Amino acid sequence: METPTSLDVPTVRGGRRQRRRRATVVTAALLLVVACLFVLTMMLGSYYVSPIDVITSVLGLRDDPTTDFIVRDLRLPTAASGVAVGLALGLSGVIFQKLLGNPLASPDFVGVSSGASLFAVSSIVLFDASSSAVSGSALLGALLTALLIYVLAWRDGITGYRFVLIGIGVSNFMVAIIGYIVSRAELYEARQAMTWLAGTIGQSGAGELRTLLVAVVVVIPLALVLERPLRTLELGDDTATALGSRVERNRLVLIALSIVLIGFSTAVAGPILFVALIAGPIAQRLTGSAGGILTAGLVGAVIVLGADLVAQQALPTPLPTGVVTGIIGAPYLIWLLATVNREGRGG
Template sequence: MRRAVRAQRRAHRARTTTITLVLAAITFALFVVTMMIGSYVLSPWEVVGSAFRLTDDPSVDFIVLDLRLPTAATALGSGLALGVAGLVFQRLLANPLASPDFVGISGGASLFAVSAILFTGWGAVATSTMALLGALLASIAIYLLAWRGGITGYRFILVGIGLSQLFTALTGYVIARADLTDAREAMTWLVGSVGSAGPFELRTLLVAVAVLLPVAFVLSRRLGALELGDDAASALGVRVERSRLGLLALSVVLVALATAAAGPLSFVALIAGPIAVRLIGNAASLPAAAFVGAIIVLTADLVAQHALPVSLPTGVVTGAVGAPYLIWLLATVNREGRGG
């Protein structure tokens, strides 16, 4: 019996590793394709050679490094961040609706970032800082309002939805108070576009992804213990509230910095985790969800820029894909009676 269980675990680990590597390869391929396609089409070898400084062609270097690499890197970084954050929320709260953009975290980041864009004039540093502050304050408010001797997914989501609507209304009010030019800029930012990130936002996002994603992967064992319930997690030696708060805070920072760089890319965090679960099983790994998120954003940007008659912000495509999924998910949750 034990031998069979060990064999089953090895098979699952092998399957998880294989699928994750395939997802990583697809992500890299899309990353390269994003830098290949445009008004001037490049070969994969030109892109790779320029990106890794293996060749010296000033015209190709300008196209790749100055024009296309920032967009591709923003899509990659924001997708990785949102994929991990979404799955952490969904597993912690045991509910597929527990997505940062659905429960007000992205809304708080957007409200504060838009306020910084419209009223401070302090540039990228203010936008990133205010987005992070807004997301943190939103998460604290949701956590405190949902606390009743503990946190349940259903109550957390309901409180988050309420605050999300409040943040949306306040964002609309802030935009209405701005002059027309600034309001148009803010509305464009609110749709979400990976081509709008400045150097500071992009560097901040990439540093956060490089530092926080490995931390999240290390903490994934605690996440698995928390899924068993607070009592079982405590019995396994996990400090329940500290671990839960740490994982939530890590996810909030990732969402905030992705939002500061690319705007609120709707539904990416919501759908990346479930896709990873479909591919791997219920114990979907955070790396798999990260790569799924990156694939979604990179693909959405390719479609938005090159597959339609006119170029559109990336968030339009993610919204068009995510909205039907949300409708299906709501219908499924309602039929199954799952509340978290």
């Protein structure tokens, strides 16, 4: 067996430093792009506001009632929703994919978002619920659906393939019930439910947005702390156990964090599809093996903010944000399914 030469260690360390430098540069660049899109979202509309006026209004550096009303009251909630929802979707998606070792293991693909949608639509159609009640119902639906999938997928542990298959089955079941409920609803309620199901940022109240922002601020540091155990779990249960990792506890905590993020984001913006599915792979392409989960969250924020700008400003008729993300994500899903099937990575 060959032993490493004296040149191998510096080479390996140099390559590691280069990968870390690349990941740091990409993450910083994504943070800058998110900041620019955040400001741009508050600039554009029926009344144009200059970037300087946007920044001074948000920071409270100048008193201009007209500008402050447009920026702070009308546009800031939408921009803040875009950042928070994008971060939440990106983080939850990459945690699911790394945890289950499957590129199809996205919360909106394995039934979690469908469960949130079912509970939210039921509260709209059956109980004529308020906006806050709809958001609470969506969060409860996400949590209960994730618990159901976890219980059904458990068999001396969890495998990504089994979790995804059961999640797809649960998702189709939820979607069928949603279709039945909407078909039996009055026209106004059905229209309200379909608008919510399309998914768009800026449709929730201030209370729901504040709750999501608090959840993101709390969960992101926890997720970063648990990133090393997550990397250990990627090696497989046996290897992780041998390395001293508490496999099931760490898996449950990480899944819980992901479900909280997807639940709150769906409660605020509805089911904005495909963002959680594509954010992680894009971040991986940009940063390589050294990329972290925060990078995926920033990619998610860029996608949501960019999609909303396209939906609201670049099209003849404004559309929900989820329509644009669906147009982007559907071809990627088809390509991913074809690639997984061709390479035999489904299991």
